[in-house]
Amino acid sequence: MKKLLFIEANTTGTGMMAIQKAHSLNVFPVFITRDPSIYKGLEEQECELMICDTNHYEEILAAIKDAFHSGEIGGITTTSEFYIHTVARLTSALGLTGNPPEAVAAARNKFAVREKLKQSKTLYQPFYAGVKNEEDLVKKRHEFPTPCIVKPVDDSGSNGVKVCHDFSDLLNHSHRLLKVKLNTRNQPVVNMVLVEEYVEGQEYSVECFSFNGKHTLIGITKKQVGSDPFRVEQGHLFPADDLSSDVHDCLEEGALEILHTLGWLTGPSHIEVKVAEGRLFLVEFNGRLAGGMIPELIRLSKGIDLLQEQIKASLGIHPELHHPSGCYAGIQFIVPGTSGVVTEINPIKDQHVKGIKKTRLNVQIGDEVEAARNAYGRIGHTIAVGKDAKQVWSVLQETSKQVKIEEKEYSR
Structure with a gap:
């Protein structure tokens, strides 16, 4: 064997x-x-x-x-x-079977991805700059648009990503990021932050799977994100319910162009995007399965087990990816908006009737929680399915209220 x-x-x-x-x-x-x-x-x-x-x-x-x-x-x-x-x-x-090392090296560096895509005539081209020290920031301070996004070039889980509304905030956040030398896996990090134009609009993620250089669109996820400055993802709906055929085609064609330009050959990709001036604006490229339980939403909606298909592809076995969507599947996260103490938890009732497939809560009454700054700060979630997208969203919003966590300010 x-x-x-x-x-x-x-x-x-x-x-x-x-x-x-x-x-x-x-x-x-x-x-x-x-x-x-x-x-x-x-x-x-x-x-x-x-x-x-x-x-x-x-x-x-x-x-x-x-x-x-x-x-x-x-x-x-x-x-x-x-x-x-x-x-x-x-x-x-x-x-x-695998991807070219040079393609993956570029994909793991958000600045390198911007550089590879900057010649595209069909993708929206934002302002961006790679910054290695505070002196560069000060010299170029008049070049940076506000608001702007500041992020490490090679982290994950939206860690360190922040919307900055003035130069002082940009300088202070960049200073914090540039002091980091090792990531959570004790690997050296690239000594650079990426500063880029902030683009308004609804965020989506394009879920793709590649095998031997052939790219397949699995579907498009609608994303619900929180407020500034950290814009932590609050929930997802698969498939997205608000796309015109023109926007759908724009996102699909743009995602496929990105995969081709980066030289991606095999395995899953999770491409976070917006639409700007009728063109795809790349938020981030991720050469992996989506996080945030999106693969589970896809399994519930289309019957595709992307984790299984990733394993098959790594063994050189052709993946099975073509299944029609049978329903909508959504997830609502519990995201602390402030630091405090959990004072109340109300269990969800009638879960089966509401189409709820799974609930998870990682805290108990009396636990201290921190205001979420990234995906790691979320403390629970609910997954629901249904034939009607609005009904799924409604159920998820209702469950987020029933799983009520009251937080109060406290001093440390």
Whole structure:
């Protein structure tokens, strides 16, 4: 039996699900990590565990070559965005299915993505600048539009992304970001922040899947985001219910152009976008499955298990991606708007009648919570399905009120 190698995983549980799904494809999973203690449930999985420093490519390549003979490895994959470049380098070195390392390196750097797309005549071209120090910011202060978006070039989960409304805010936030030297996985970060024009409008994400250079549109997600300055995502609806045929075509064609320009060949992509002046404006390109439970919404709506298809693609097996949408599926997150103490939780009633498929709450009465600055600050969610998009939205809004968490200011 061939082996499927997983290089680390995200920490929300998807990685453990992927290990389980590998068995159904007649391959034996091998989980390679530098620290198994960060993965809840890993000890319960039927898999081979390898421990090595996954943040050093040469070390992990040597460990794999020592442990497995030629032809024993069926594929290599990951559910963590922080390791997709490592996976690309490994598959390239070992002659396995994957993306070109140079394409993934660019995709993991938001400034590099802007540079690669700047010649496009069909995409909206925003103002942007890569800044490596505060001196550059001060010299170019009159060039920056306000408001603007300031973000690290290689983080994930909207971490560090902020809308800045004046130069002082821009300077202070850039200073904080440039002081960061290691990400949450203890990897060195690129010493640069991306400053770019803030574009108004409804945000969507285009979910695509590629195999051998052929790109397939899975669908378009409508996103609900919070207020400035951090604009944390509050909820999603799949498929989006408010797209004219012209806008749908604009988003699909623009997303496919981005994939082609970046040289993306294999696996999922999650492309966050808006429409500006009749053209696609790229918010961010992510060379991975969508977060925020969007793959689960797609499974409920279309019956496509994108995690399963990612594993198949990594093994060189043609994915099955063509299923019509059977319903709308949505998610509402519980996002603390202020720091405080949870004082009340009201359970949801009549969940089955309302089309509610799942609820999750990660806090209890008496817990202290912080105002959310990114996706990691969300403390729960509800997923619902239905034939009518407005009904799904209505149910989700209702459940967010029933799962009522009152927060009060407190001093630390």
